[in-house]
Amino acid sequence: MSAQFLQFLLAGLTVGAIYALVALGFSIIYNASQVINFAQGEFVMIGGMCTVWLANAGWPLPAAIAAAVLVAAAVGLALEKLAVEPARGASVVTLIIITIGASILLRGLATIVWDKNIHPLKAFSGEAPIQLGGATLLPQSLWVLGVTVVIVLLLSWFFGRTLLGKALLATSHNRLAAQLVGINVRHVLLASFGLSAALGAVAGILVAPITFTAWDVGVMLGLKGFAAAILGGMGSGPGAVLGGLVLGIVEAMGAGYVSSAYKDAIAFVIILAVLFFLPSGLLGRRSSDRV
Amino acid sequence: MLEAKALASHYGRIPALKGIDLAVREGELVALVGANGAGKTTLLRALSGVQPVSAGCVLFDGEDITRASPHWRVRRGIVQVPEGRQVFGPLSVEDNLLLGGYTRKRAEGARGLERVYAMFPMLRDKRREAAGTLSGGQQQMLAMGRALMAQPRLLLLDEPSMGLAPRLVEEVFETVHALKSAGTTIFLVDQNARAALAIADRAYVLETGTIVHAGTGAELLASKQVQAAYLGL
Numbered sequence: 001m002s003a004q005f006l007q008f009l010l011a012g013l014t015v016g017a018i019y020a021l022v023a024l025g026f027s028i029i030y031n032a033s034q035v036i037n038f039a040q041g042e043f044v045m046i047g048g049m050c051t052v053w054l055a056n057a058g059w060p061l062p063a064a065i066a067a068a069v070l071v072a073a074a075v076g077l078a079l080e081k082l083a084v085e086p087a088r089g090a091s092v093v094t095l096i097i098i099t100i101g102a103s104i105l106l107r108g109l110a111t112i113v114w115d116k117n118i119h120p121l122k123a124f125s126g127e128a129p130i131q132l133g134g135a136t137l138l139p140q141s142l143w144v145l146g147v148t149v150v151i152v153l154l155l156s157w158f159f160g161r162t163l164l165g166k167a168l169l170a171t172s173h174n175r176l177a178a179q180l181v182g183i184n185v186r187h188v189l190l191a192s193f194g195l196s197a198a199l200g201a202v203a204g205i206l207v208a209p210i211t212f213t214a215w216d217v218g219v220m221l222g223l224k225g226f227a228a229a230i231l232g233g234m235g236s237g238p239g240a241v242l243g244g245l246v247l248g249i250v251e252a253m254g255a256g257y258v259s260s261a262y263k264d265a266i267a268f269v270i271i272l273a274v275l276f277f278l279p280s281g282l283l284g285r286r287s288s289d290r291v
Numbered sequence: 292m293l294e295a296k297a298l299a300s301h302y303g304r305i306p307a308l309k310g311i312d313l314a315v316r317e318g319e320l321v322a323l324v325g326a327n328g329a330g331k332t333t334l335l336r337a338l339s340g341v342q343p344v345s346a347g348c349v350l351f352d353g354e355d356i357t358r359a360s361p362h363w364r365v366r367r368g369i370v371q372v373p374e375g376r377q378v379f380g381p382l383s384v385e386d387n388l389l390l391g392g393y394t395r396k397r398a399e400g401a402r403g404l405e406r407v408y409a410m411f412p413m414l415r416d417k418r419r420e421a422a423g424t425l426s427g428g429q430q431q432m433l434a435m436g437r438a439l440m441a442q443p444r445l446l447l448l449d450e451p452s453m454g455l456a457p458r459l460v461e462e463v464f465e466t467v468h469a470l471k472s473a474g475t476t477i478f479l480v481d482q483n484a485r486a487a488l489a490i491a492d493r494a495y496v497l498e499t500g501t502i503v504h505a506g507t508g509a510e511l512l513a514s515k516q517v518q519a520a521y522l523g524l
Contacts, residue, residue, distance in 0.1 A: 163389060170379045170390050177377035179341050182365030182394035182441060 003134025008256040009249060010132070014141040014210070016248020017148035021203035022225025023232060023240035024155065025196035031172035031235050032192035035095045039079060040200055041222020042106040046072045047201025048213030049110060052119040061124065069201045075106070076197025080190050103218070110215040121208035144206045151202065152241055159237065168192065172235065200225075220264065227267040231274050233284020242282055292317045292476055293338070293369070293445055297347035300330075300337050307333040309500040310347065315445065315478050320471045322487040322508060323480045324521055325497035331480045332374050334497070335449050338478075339371045340364050351445075366394045368444030372451060376430040378437070380423025384414055387422045387433055391440030400440065407436040410466075428459040435466060446470065448479045452486070464490060484521040488512045496521070 022044060029037045050071050054064035083098050090098075124143050129136040159165040171178040171188045179185055203221070204213065211217070224247065232243025247267060255263040274281060298311040307330045315321045325331050336342035338349060340361040348357040356364060379387050388407055392400035408415040411432045417425060422433055431451060438446060448467065452460040464486050471477055471490075481487040488494050491508035496517060504517060511517045 163393065166382060166386050166390060167393060170382060173379050173381060174377055176341060177373060177379065178390075179361040180339060180365070180371045180373055180377070181391050181437060182362040182370075183390070184360070184362045 004256070006133055007135035008252045010135055010137050010141065011256075012249035012252030013245060014144050014248070015207075015252065016228075016245035017144050018203045018207045018221070018244070019224050019228040019247050020241045020244025021148060021151065021199050021206075022221055023228035023244045024151075024237060025199045025203075026225055026229040027232075027235050027237060027240045028168075028192050028196045028199070030229075032168060032189050033084070033095070034092050035084070035099065036226070036234070037193075037196065038096065038099045038222065038226075039103040039106060040196065040225060041218030041220075042103045042110075043072045043076060043197040043200030043218070044204035044207075044221045044225075045110060045213065045215065045218035046075055046106070046197075047204030048121065048208040048217065049114050049119070049204075049215065050201075051205045051208065052121050052213060053114055055121065061122065065205050068205060069198050072201030072204075073194045073198040076193040076195075076200075077190060079197075080193035084189070084193070085186065103222070107215055107218065114215060116215055118212050118214040119208075120212050121205075123209040138210065140206075140209045144210075147202065147206055151199065155237060164191075224267050227271045229281075230271050231281055233281025236281065236283045239281055239283035246282075292352060293478070294350040295334075295338070295347065296350070298334070298337060298344060298349065299346040300333055300342055301345050302333075307500055308337065311497075311500075311502055313495055313502060313505075315476060317476055318471075318474060319492045320467070320477045320479065320490060322491035322494040323478065323497055324482075324484040324487055324494060324511075324517075326521070327482070328499075329497040330500045331497055332449055333500075335371060335373075335447050335478070335480060338447060339369065362394065365441055368442065369447065370438045370441040370443035370445070371447040372434045372438045372449060374449040374453065376427075376434040378422040378425070378430050378433050381421055383419055384422050384425070384433055385418040387437050388414070388418075388440050391437030392442075394441055399442070403440045403442065407439055410439070410469075411436055428455050428462070431455060431459070431463060432466075435463075439470075443475060445476045445478065448477060448481075450481055451479070452481055452483050460486070484517075485512070488517075 022040060025040045025043065026036065029035060047068050050068035051064045054067055055061055079102050083102050084095060087095060087098055123140045125139050129138055159169055167183045168188055171183055171185050175185055228243035228247045229240050231247055232239025247270060251263055251266050254266045293315040295311050295313050298308055299306065300308040311334060323331055333342055337344050340359055344357055348355055351367060351369060379390065388404055389400055392403050413429060414433060414436055422430065425433060451463045455463065460483060467477060467479060468490050479487055479491065488508040488511050494506065494508050494511050495502050496504035496511065504511060504514065
């Protein structure tokens, strides 16, 4: 394996892990409500911007990060409570348009609360690159990959082992039956928005030292996460992770070997290709239930 | 125990229930029979709180629960086995059962699991398998087991024998009878009117959203009109 290939692979895995986290947020809300939450990218932006803002105000980095995740989760809960829940019973398309409106509002608020500048964030543990088989790796990339692994493990424990996680899955599979066993499906929806927002914020914080952050970073990261979720199969947790990593690697290879001018186009070509040829994605549900 | 008074419900502007009056007393097995589209499922859904009620009220233990949420009703002991089983297909049999006990304490869930497995040993053998891979009859047992996990005081059964082979239909009705003998109050809807009326203490006949006959199971079985309309005699 050439050093150059390894370099592109590491870059792709890093950015792919970020896409995976964003894609997981899309999938969790989609499962709970069939809604594609186009405000998902704004949670990413809020996470990064809020951390920068608090860190600049003199907060220690860990405290700033924790607070930023909580702020984003609170925004997610508020979005569900104030915008999605009052429209209960509306069609899914209406709800999706509501989330688009919410994303525009959140971007606008970010320019007022913060500003329109691009902000750097200090890397969590230094900037000294690590040499690895001829390629270099930033310590921040290790943070991105490590935290993503931990989050994926936590999520699979939550959905696979806890009754609350299974209640979320059950609600996504059969809302009526979930209500009839006594699951409060409104709480499930609220929880899914809070959880997705927190995931998005973590992604935004992890990536901020690498790509910097600004009021509008959520647009592109949100779309990339959406592409990853579509690629993996909307609603599938493992699919979101796989889709994110594949998208990140393909993008890095494309930028490295073809031209970096096409970097962002690759995600959209992938969306189109998946929708044409593999509409349920790599790991999506192919409905085959016995009735 | 349960009382519906002038209960009405609509799908859009189309009335599905036009003022239903009925009562289920503690320990009784009450059956509801009627043709397809008469509103049987709508009535059960209204009683569970998953179908909006446009007029009238539902009383449980004398308390007005017309506006109560579905999960609150489950907590109070009104538990439904829905039409078409509605098991959580991708989840395992055991997870389906544990979710049935979602409103109960963890320790009660473990005890409930043992009771359900004792009642349906087949479910214990298949407990690790995805519920969606079970046969129709097995899914029906699972749906019943899931409802029992919630420790129902009033069990609402919607078409438990639908689409099952005759031998399994018999098994389902035996189970219903056993549950009644164990003290569970049951409100049973079934297209198999003869079998339902035969095991029912009392029964109602529903026609296009209105109750048209009421009486003991035996009375309705003997009634000329009911025989002509629902028993094919």
